Amino acid sequence: MSQYQAPITDIYFNLFNVWQLDQYWSQQAALSDTVDIDTTKAIIEEAAKICEQQIAPFSAIADQQGAKLVDGKVKLPEHYHKIYQSLSEGGWTALSGDPQYGGMGMPKALSMMVDEMLCSADIAFSLYQGLTAGACVALLQHADEQTKALYLPKMYSGEWSGTMCLTESHAGSDLGIMRTTAKRDSDGSYLINGSKIFITAGDHELTSNIVHLVLAKLPDAPAGSRGISLFLVPKFLPDAAGEPAERNNITVGSLEHKMGINGSATCVLNFDDAKGYLIGEPHRGLACMFTMMNYERLSMGSQGLGAAERAYQNALGYAKERLQGRITEKDGNKAEAIIGHADVRRMLLNIKAMNEAGRTFATWVASLLDKAKYDNCPVAADRANLLTPIAKAFMTDQGFEACVTAQQIFGGHGYIKEWGMEQLVRDARIAQIYEGTNGIQAADFMLRKVAHDQGVVLLALLAEIKAEVLAKPIAQCLVLADYITKLEATAATLLVRNTRAQSANACDFLALVSNVLYGYMWYKSLSALNSELHTEAFISAKQQTAAYFFTRILPKAEGLFALLSHDSAPLDTLTIDQF
Known part of the structure; x- marks a missing residue:
């Protein structure tokens, strides 16, 4: 059975030592x-308890039970109701909400x-709260005062939840050709x-109402994406007292x-x-929906990192417990723990180095917001705008790779469900796909x-x-x-190429x-280490992991430098019939 313990020490290290956000927060009136x-610390430690004790132990059960459509109603894993109620009552659904409307007003970091x-x-469970938080961001910035006060x-209290409804079966990521219409009523x-597809948390009974944010076109809409409008479409229409009443004409x-x-x-x-x-x-x-999507794309990075950390x-x-093979001849035929094997150490260090850098990166982007x-x-x-596609694409790519690598360490047991x-x-695979595939993220970045x-913006930052x-x-x-100097030169080379060539190189450039x-x-992590604040073991582990990153991971960028220096014309020389 998969276990989980929240990485509290590293979270504190990033918040308070690397980025010193406690000092920043103290200077802000809000x-x-x-x-x-x-x-x-109180928030982090309580959240850790909830995740470790109430959610993580049951993620496999949720996976087995799944969501089911029964007589037109969506039924979720039984324990989801208890957990969601606990989160709502504890104020967790209001954590980053605007205090004017009942939120706790905590910073994004x-x-x-x-x-x-x-x-x-549990990634699946996290989506119910995550989509609601994103919908709240869109409403807070774009809805009128009456709508904000009602919804x-x-x-924020968790009584109602939210979704975003973009995708249609024929359109995919090309939202400009959507067919959903909106006609003004009397x-x-x-x-x-x-009809919308792929609607995460589109229906359930965790909350008494679901607030759908729907993209549709008005009769006089201009062609393409410039003709899209955003609508709030509740599952139940609120009555005069603001309570769910008549069922809206929405079906699953x-x-x-x-x-x-x-x-x-x-x-x-x-x-x-x-x-x-x-x-x-x-x-x-x-434009209104992208307010929500940008926050959701950062959450995708959290999904990649979260899965990678548990993996x-x-x-x-x-690796510490599994006895398999001999590493040296000194103990004869005595089996040793596989963590002593060079390849197992390589795989573990690859994950560890990228996870810890990813957490520092996520904290940085959130602090910029x-x-x-x-x-x-x-x-x-x-x-923040520049780095959002990286948070979404690179962190989810690394998250999936970490999960596959961790599975490999288990050998055959990694392929068996009980582990x-x-x-x-x-679960980690979807984060590379939804909220805009990582190829789309790379194109957006480039x-x-x-x-x-x-x-x-990029060159100034570098x-x-x-x-x-x-x-x-x-x-x-x-x-x-030296790597930054090479990167500046590579960026300059790509900037003078045409759009097709830039698109062809987008994924590699983002990587x-x-x-x-x-x-x-x-x-930044090495700069923040302090013998008065951190234990010798913590400092040593950070230093050795950094050494691994700079000698065994970062040099892989040399291949990307070489690749990006070549003409991308061969991409288009093969005819369609030759594929």
Whole structure:
């Protein structure tokens, strides 16, 4: 059975030592009375208990029971109801919500640590709360005051939940060709007609109402994505007292039968003259929805990291206990624990080094979002925007790779259900696909985040990092400045190529930038080590893991430098008939 223990020590190290966010929070009027070190520790430690004791031990049961459609109603694993009620009553569904509407007002950097723990415990369960939090962000920024006052308190309290309804069977990621329509009704509301697929948490009975955020087109909509509007379409229409009353015309067509996250109800939803309410301006719905999607994409990074952390912990425990083979001849034929084998150590260190860098990276991106919000800082906003596709794509790629690698350490036992590793592989896989596939994330990074401004934000960030590394050198990290110089040159080369060539190189370029930035994460971690704050064992482990990263992982970037220096023309020389 798969076990989980929250990595509290490393979470504190990143929040308080690497990024020193307690100092930042104390300087913000909106946060100084809300969050400090003691509050943070209380939240993290209580969240850890919930994840370790109430959620993680039952994730396999949830996977086996799954979500089921019975007589038109979605039934979830039985224990989900008790856990969700516990989270709601404890205020966890309101953690990052706006205090004006009943939220706790905690910074994103803190809530993202809780997200990671929830994802380690059970990715499928985490989605019910995660989608609601994202929907609240969209409503907070784009809904009118009356709508916010009615819906946000109920969603923050956990009484109501939220979804986002984008995808249609014929459209996929090409939202501009969606067919769902919205027609204005006599009372000022809109009648929504159409069908949406892949709707996470689309229907269930955890909450008394579900608030669907639906993209649709008005009759006078311009063609393409510029003609999309956003609508709030509740499962039950609120009455005069704001309580769920009449059932809206929304039905569940079916549940998707999936590879993983079986406890998550992934629905086909049909809207037949369903009553909806316009959010934001007409034809500006995609921009409104992207407010939610950007936060969800950061949550995808938490999913990758959360799965990788649990996979690592279980692979490490197995490697310490499993006796198999001889490592040296000194003990004759006596079997030794497999953690002594060079290849097992290689696999464990690959996961450990990337997980710890990933946690530092996630904290950094979340802190940039906080600074953009509380300081109204355009530089922080631009950098968070730049790094969001990396958080989504690279962290989920690494998360899946970590789960597969950890499964490999188990050998044949990793393929057997009772050990829990095959579930982690299945559950982690989806994070590379939904919220925009990682190929789409790479294209977004290359074309919209880098090429769109001729690399201004990226190159400024790289220059700042290089200056920091050179001003305060650390022996293990001296090579990082050289890698940044090479990366600057590679970026300059790609920026003068045409859009087709940039698209062809997008995935490799994102991977290259990500690896270099993970090197910076290790530089920041080493810089934060302090013998007065950290134990000798902790310091030594960080230093040795960093050494492994700089000598055994970062040099793989050399292959990406070589690859990106070549012409991408061979991509298009093969005719379609030759495939």
